[in-house]
Structures are given as structure tokens and as C-alpha cells.
Amino acid sequence: MSTILKPAEAEARYRAPALDKGLDILELLSREPGGLTRAELVKAMGRSPGEVYRMLERLVARDYVARSPEGDRYALTMKLFVLAHRHPPVRRLVAQAQPLMDGFARETGQSCHLAVADRDAALVVAQASGPGAWEFGIRIGASLDLVATGSGQTLLAFLEPELRDDLVRRWEGAERQAAFAAVEAELAIHRRSGYRVAESRQVRGVEDISVPVLAPGGHALAVLTCPYVHRLDGPHAAIAATLTLLRGVAERLSLA
Incomplete structure (x- = not known):
């Protein structure tokens, strides 16, 4: 044994x-x-x-x-x-996602990024920006906290329960486990809704719109997030319309 x-x-x-x-x-x-x-x-x-x-x-x-x-x-x-970009599943996912993300960014005027689970964090593997003169986004390669970010919480919400429980058990320190316990009820709401929309916990005036890319069985393969910025320089897609478009991109990438 x-x-x-x-x-x-x-x-x-x-x-x-x-x-x-x-x-x-x-x-x-x-x-x-x-x-x-x-x-x-x-x-x-x-x-x-x-x-x-x-x-x-x-x-x-x-x-x-x-x-x-x-x-x-x-x-x-x-x-x-x-070496990191030779990983076949991630490379194939990025290759399929990038043109769809670019189209989303052009249509909404908002940026978006794609993140995958990487041990106890969410790793940004692709990013798209709108065609305007300015952009707001997250760089490729950024490591995002699973509890404190929209991408991270969405991954947690749609992880297989056994994987999520194992991840939480491996977190050292009562403070981090308490932070997870504080958002656990919200994760259940996101699972039922199929998405997460909430104010950013990092930048004032930004609302994170996150939707999961699903693997067979309905669990998260990755997550798409749009850090939605309320712009004042003309008509732009509203949050509801942006969510619908982002969910459409996620559905085209999902394998469920």
C-alpha cells in the first residue's frame, strides 16, 4: 500500500x-x-x-x-x-479562440481575455482588444487569483467538484481558505446562471463579464472574461448585449 x-x-x-x-x-x-x-x-x-x-x-x-x-x-x-506554447491543448484552444475573440472585440469595442486553470491560479493565454484608439486589458501570461478575480471565480465555479475540493484542501493558511468560504455561495449562483457579472475587485468603474468554456461533462476547460468599461465617447454595446456575444463565443469553443 x-x-x-x-x-x-x-x-x-x-x-x-x-x-x-x-x-x-x-x-x-x-x-x-x-x-x-x-x-x-x-x-x-x-x-x-x-x-x-x-x-x-x-x-x-x-x-x-x-x-x-x-x-x-x-x-x-x-x-x-x-515551450509553454507548445502545449497542444492550449495551443489548439488559442488558435480557435483568437479569431472569435478578435471579432467580439471589434463588435463590442471592449477587450476580452481567455484564461485556463494553472495549479492554484488562472493563467491568461490569449487576449483581444477593440479597434479604437485606446485599450484596457490584461496581458498574456498574467497569473490571476482564483478567489479575487472574475476569471478565477468562474473557473472555480465550473471546476469538477472533486478538483475544486482538492484544490481548496491544498491551500495553506486559514486566510485563503476563509476567502474561498466567503465566495462559495456566490460560486453556486454563477453555476446556476452559467456566467458571472460583477464589479471588478481590482479596478473601479469596470464590470467583469465572465463565461466558462466547457469541456465534455459541463466542467470548465477555460474562461472568457470581458473587463467591461463604461465608455462616454459614443454608443457602445450594453452589458446585456456584451454578455450575449461573449456567451456565443464560449459556446462555439465549448466541447460539452
């Missing part, structure tokens, strides 16, 4: 220090568009210069990290981005 280890026990038992060092470097560089020097990495990681230098050289050799022409600064290459 196999033994199921708790996350902390598994982490202690299956430590891989070299891998951890490499991942630490990648995560640090991902937050610094201008890159970091070796000295800055050493300070941030709290490791010896020799440890960091050896790992940097391997990451440069494998083309995950590039060295500046001057040789004193390191930055991420596009390799991780390319």
Missing part, C-alpha cells in the same frame, strides 16, 4: 538543490525585464558566487538565459515562452 505524503513532507524528502537553484534564477529573472547582474542574483538568492555562476552558465548553455554583450547582466530568453 502506497503512502501519501503531505506537501511539506514530500518537499523535504525529494529535495533537489541544484534544480531549486536553477528555478530560483528563472523566477528572479522573470520579474526583471532589464535583467540582473550576477552580483544582484547572488544577493537576492543568498548563495555563494560560485554556486550562482555555475548554474547561470548551464542556463546560458541551454538557452534559457542570455548574457548581455557586456557580459555583466543576465536576462531570460524566449525559450520558456516557446
Whole structure:
């Protein structure tokens, strides 16, 4: 009979220090568009210069990290981005969704984005903006909180119950579990409605319109969200009409 280890026990038992060092470097560089020097990495990681230098050289050799022409600064290459977009299901979904999302944005004058579940977050994998002179949207690659955002709550609402319960059990800390408990009743309402429309919890004056893209069985494969902005510069699609159009896009992408 196999033994199921708790996350902390598994982490202690299956430590891989070299891998951890490499991942630490990648995560640090991902937050610094201008890159970091070796000295800055050493300070941030709290490791010896020799440890960091050896790992940097391997990451440069494998083309995950590039060295500046001057040789004193390191930055991420596009390799991780390319690898992420080789994932066939996501790539196929984005390929099908992008022209539909572009059409939605043109018709409504609003932006929209597509997000998929990524462990304990929602990851934005596609985005479309309207044809006007300005835009309001979320960048591709953004990680969205599952409890505090429209996309995240919609994914939670339409996840398979077993997956959702397992996810909540794995969340550490009473504060995060309490935040989920506070919105649990709302999630049931969204499931019954088939969509979520509510004021943004991040930006005043924006209403998030979110609809699920469904997999066979009626559970969420992804979610489409329009951060609806009330514009003053002419006639634009109302929220009800925007919701109808967004649901139409979701239905064309759904496999249910």
C-alpha cells in the first residue's frame, strides 16, 4: 500500500538543490525585464558566487538565459515562452479562440481575455482588444487569483467538484481558505446562471463579464472574461448585449 505524503513532507524528502537553484534564477529573472547582474542574483538568492555562476552558465548553455554583450547582466530568453506554447491543448484552444475573440472585440469595442486553470491560479493565454484608439486589458501570461478575480471565480465555479475540493484542501493558511468560504455561495449562483457579472475587485468603474468554456461533462476547460468599461465617447454595446456575444463565443469553443 502506497503512502501519501503531505506537501511539506514530500518537499523535504525529494529535495533537489541544484534544480531549486536553477528555478530560483528563472523566477528572479522573470520579474526583471532589464535583467540582473550576477552580483544582484547572488544577493537576492543568498548563495555563494560560485554556486550562482555555475548554474547561470548551464542556463546560458541551454538557452534559457542570455548574457548581455557586456557580459555583466543576465536576462531570460524566449525559450520558456516557446515551450509553454507548445502545449497542444492550449495551443489548439488559442488558435480557435483568437479569431472569435478578435471579432467580439471589434463588435463590442471592449477587450476580452481567455484564461485556463494553472495549479492554484488562472493563467491568461490569449487576449483581444477593440479597434479604437485606446485599450484596457490584461496581458498574456498574467497569473490571476482564483478567489479575487472574475476569471478565477468562474473557473472555480465550473471546476469538477472533486478538483475544486482538492484544490481548496491544498491551500495553506486559514486566510485563503476563509476567502474561498466567503465566495462559495456566490460560486453556486454563477453555476446556476452559467456566467458571472460583477464589479471588478481590482479596478473601479469596470464590470467583469465572465463565461466558462466547457469541456465534455459541463466542467470548465477555460474562461472568457470581458473587463467591461463604461465608455462616454459614443454608443457602445450594453452589458446585456456584451454578455450575449461573449456567451456565443464560449459556446462555439465549448466541447460539452
